[in-house]
Amino acid sequence: MNIELFFQYIAGGITYGFIYAIVAIGFNIIYNTTGIINFAQGEFVMLGSMTAITLNAFLPLPVAIVLSVLITMLVGAVIEILFFRWLESPTVLRMIIITIGLSIIIREIALAIWGVNVRALPYFTGNEVSSVSFWGVHISPQVLWVIGVCSMMVLALQLFFKYSRFGRQMRACADNREAARLCGINTKNMVTLSFVLSAGMGATAGCVVSPITYSQYNMGVPLAIKGFTVAILGGLGNSLAAVAGGLILGILESLSVWIMPSAYKDAIAISILLLILFFRPRGLFGRKEDLREF
Amino acid sequence: MLRIRNIESGYGSIKVLRKVSLHVSPGEIVAIIGANGAGKTTLLRSISGLLKPWSGQIWFRGQDITRTPAERIVKLGCVLVPEGRQVFSTMTVRENLLLGATVRLKRGDHGEIERDMNWIYSLFPQLADRQNQIAGTLSGGEQQMLAIGRALMARPELLLLDEPSMGLAPNIVREIFNYIVRLRKELGLTVLLVEQNARSALRISDRAYVLETGRIILEGPSEDLLQDREVQRAYLGRDLDRELE
Numbered sequence: 001m002n003i004e005l006f007f008q009y010i011a012g013g014i015t016y017g018f019i020y021a022i023v024a025i026g027f028n029i030i031y032n033t034t035g036i037i038n039f040a041q042g043e044f045v046m047l048g049s050m051t052a053i054t055l056n057a058f059l060p061l062p063v064a065i066v067l068s069v070l071i072t073m074l075v076g077a078v079i080e081i082l083f084f085r086w087l088e089s090p091t092v093l094r095m096i097i098i099t100i101g102l103s104i105i106i107r108e109i110a111l112a113i114w115g116v117n118v119r120a121l122p123y124f125t126g127n128e129v130s131s132v133s134f135w136g137v138h139i140s141p142q143v144l145w146v147i148g149v150c151s152m153m154v155l156a157l158q159l160f161f162k163y164s165r166f167g168r169q170m171r172a173c174a175d176n177r178e179a180a181r182l183c184g185i186n187t188k189n190m191v192t193l194s195f196v197l198s199a200g201m202g203a204t205a206g207c208v209v210s211p212i213t214y215s216q217y218n219m220g221v222p223l224a225i226k227g228f229t230v231a232i233l234g235g236l237g238n239s240l241a242a243v244a245g246g247l248i249l250g251i252l253e254s255l256s257v258w259i260m261p262s263a264y265k266d267a268i269a270i271s272i273l274l275l276i277l278f279f280r281p282r283g284l285f286g287r288k289e290d291l292r293e294f
Numbered sequence: 295m296l297r298i299r300n301i302e303s304g305y306g307s308i309k310v311l312r313k314v315s316l317h318v319s320p321g322e323i324v325a326i327i328g329a330n331g332a333g334k335t336t337l338l339r340s341i342s343g344l345l346k347p348w349s350g351q352i353w354f355r356g357q358d359i360t361r362t363p364a365e366r367i368v369k370l371g372c373v374l375v376p377e378g379r380q381v382f383s384t385m386t387v388r389e390n391l392l393l394g395a396t397v398r399l400k401r402g403d404h405g406e407i408e409r410d411m412n413w414i415y416s417l418f419p420q421l422a423d424r425q426n427q428i429a430g431t432l433s434g435g436e437q438q439m440l441a442i443g444r445a446l447m448a449r450p451e452l453l454l455l456d457e458p459s460m461g462l463a464p465n466i467v468r469e470i471f472n473y474i475v476r477l478r479k480e481l482g483l484t485v486l487l488v489e490q491n492a493r494s495a496l497r498i499s500d501r502a503y504v505l506e507t508g509r510i511i512l513e514g515p516s517e518d519l520l521q522d523r524e525v526q527r528a529y530l531g532r533d534l535d536r537e538l539e
Contacts, residue, residue: 165399172382172393178344179380184368184397184448 007137009254015143015212017250018150019045022205023227024234024242025157026198032174032237033187033194036095040079040103041202041227042220043110048072048203049215050110053119061122069203076199080192103220110217121210142211149208153201154243161239166193174237222266229273235286244285295320295452295484296341296372301350303340310336312508313350318452323478323485325495325516327529328505334488335377337505338456341486342374343367354452369397373450377457379441383430387421390429390440394447407447414443417473435466442473452484453477459491467491471498492529496520504529 023041030038051068059067083098084090123130124145131138161167172180173190180187206215213219230249234241253268276283296318304310310333318324328334339345341352343364352360354372362370382390391414395407415422418439424432429440438458445453455474459467475498477483489495496502496516504512504525512525519525 168385168389168393169396171385172389175382175384176380179376179382180393181344181364182342182368182374182376182380183393183444184365185393186365 004136007135008139009257010251011137011139011143013251013254014247015146015209015250016253017247018147018243019205019209019213019223019246020226020230020249021243021246022150022153022201023223024231024246025154025239026202027227027231028237028239028242029170029194029198029201030191031231033170033191034084034095036092036099037228037231038195038198039096039099039224039228040106040220041198042222042224043103043106044072044076044199044202044220045206045209045223046110046215046217046220047075047106047199047206049121049206049210049219050114050119050217051203052207053121053210053215054114056121061124065121065204065207068207069200072203073196073200076195076197077192080195084191084195085188103224107218107220114217116217118214118216119210120214121207123211124208140212142208146208146212150205153204154239157197157201157239166190170194225273226269229269229276232276232281232283233272235283238283238285241283241285245283295322295355296486297353298341299351301337301340301347301352303336303345303347303350305336305345309348310508311340311347314505314508314510315350316503316510316513318484318486320451320484321478321482322501323474323487323499325499325502326486326488326505327490327492327495327502327525329529330490331507332505333508334490334505335456336508338374338376338454338486338488341367342372342454344374365397368448368450371449371451372454373445373448373452374454375441375445375456375458378460379434379437381429381432381437381440381444383428385429386426387429387432387440388425390444391421391447394444397448410447410449414446417476418443434462435469438462438466438470439473442470442477446477446481450483452486455485455487457488457490459489459494467494474498492525493520 023045026041026044027037030036048068051071052064055064055067079102083102084095123142125141130141132141132144161171169180169185170190170193172183172185173187177187226249230245231242233249234245249269249272253265256265256268298317299315300313301311302309302313314337326334326337336345340347343359343362347360351358354367354370357370359367359370382393391411395410398407420436421439421443424436429437432440458470462470471494474485474487478485487495487499496519499516501514502516502519503510504519512519512522
């Protein structure tokens with residue numbers, strides 16, 4: 001094993017790590033405003049990338065991506081309004097089961113529309129064989145797109161939560177829902193906004209990663225599992241911890257092929273998930289008091 | 295300003311309030327006293343829209359708000375400072391105050407919001423020193439001041455205060471109660487105050503109601519209630535006993 005190959009694996013791990021992190025942040029945003037895990041999160045990623053591929057058949061790539069992200073955000077809003085908004089003080093369990101049902105329905109609809117074919121968006125710059133070299137490590141320019149776009153999203157989200165009016169109101173809603181209402185904040189709108197935001201982030205991630213991982217109607221399932229693992233690993237509700245968690249999982253997965261057959265790669269996420277749930281349910285970076293009761 | 299008629303309310307199938315009626319006139323400080331579990335908090339939660347009353351009616355400035363959602367009631371000018379303060383404990387003092395002004399953001403008076411914030415800092419100098427401190431790290435008294443300050447940022451006409459003295463040292467309680475009197479004097483604020491600390495509440499209020507097991511059993515000017523045998527025995531005497539122990 002030489003050092004170049006090692007860094008090659010690391011670069012691959014970081015790429016996947018960022019995608020997991022974005023899915024995990026999607027979980028976190030909705031968890032923070034509602035206290036639930038939205039198991040349809042992976043479906044947002046799938047919808048974003050499949051829609052973009054379809055639109056790209058007759059629209060230029062950037063337009064197709066922007067449109068598909070907007071469409072997915074709209075889907076997120078519609079889902080929240082149809083299935084959650086009108087519930088009168090629903091239990092967490094009930095809402096989680098609704099999200100599981102939704103993820104199945106969305107997947108079936110996607111199967112009906114797009115079939116089982118594996119598709120992909122074209123590379124944003126260059127093609128399958130072009131590469132950029134850093135100190136002997138060759139990586140695809142698409143990897144840079146993934147890392148760049150995802151880190152920009154994380155940064156933008158931090159700024160949004162810290163400095164914008166709606167970001168502040170969403171944080172207030174996460175901190176103390178009842179007090180938020182007593183400040184005149186419409187907490188139901190904040191929940192809708194959280195669905196829109198995480199749908200948009202998921203769809204964007206789905207688009208940038210599509211040239212590398214390809215897209216299919218059921219691509220959301222493993223992403224949801226890994227995103228969930230990462231969200232738990234970092235500590236639910238914390239975006240920066242999700243990035244750290246994502247990178248840890250991505251790199252572990254990619255290095256694992258050295259010692260295990262690559263077919264076992266997916267088992268790593270599940271093992272981490274179980275270990276964390278058994279021994280440190282608040283996550284690596286979470287504080288005990290942050291963990292809410294289910 | 296506020297009129298309540300035959301309110302019944304509760305949680306699940308447990309009825310807490312039984313046909314409660316009361317009124318608050320502009321500029322008054324009205325106290326509701328009663329023991330633990332008498333329904334004081336339930337009453338304020340019902341007025342502020344956090345809890346939907348089972349029956350009865352609530353009017354605020356002539357408008358029926360019985361089924362109005364909590365965030366709309368804030369907009370109308372009736373703001374609750376909830377039991378246990380409920381400041382946004384992960385956010386800074388400044389952010390807490392800004393969030394209090396949420397209902398005014400659409401009207402776009404950002405300059406005025408900033409001015410109000412400075413006014414609140416001059417009213418509570420302790421908060422001014424801690425503008426960028428996380429609210430969860432403030433002392434109990436400071437958190438109570440912040441909770442009141444946050445409510446004032448909405449420019450309410452009626453302030454509902456739920457147990458502002460809860461868990462505070464006696465000298466801090468006195469300070470908080472002085473603020474309430476001062477707010478009425480300076481802003482002409484109307485206050486409905488719920489308190490277990492009956493003696494302090496009766497001293498600063500004009501009128502009071504005594505709530506017992508979900509019913510109002512007594513009402514009248516606060517001075518009269520302070521002299522009332524029954525009130526002394528049930529609510530004032532007990533405080534004294536506790537102090538003697």
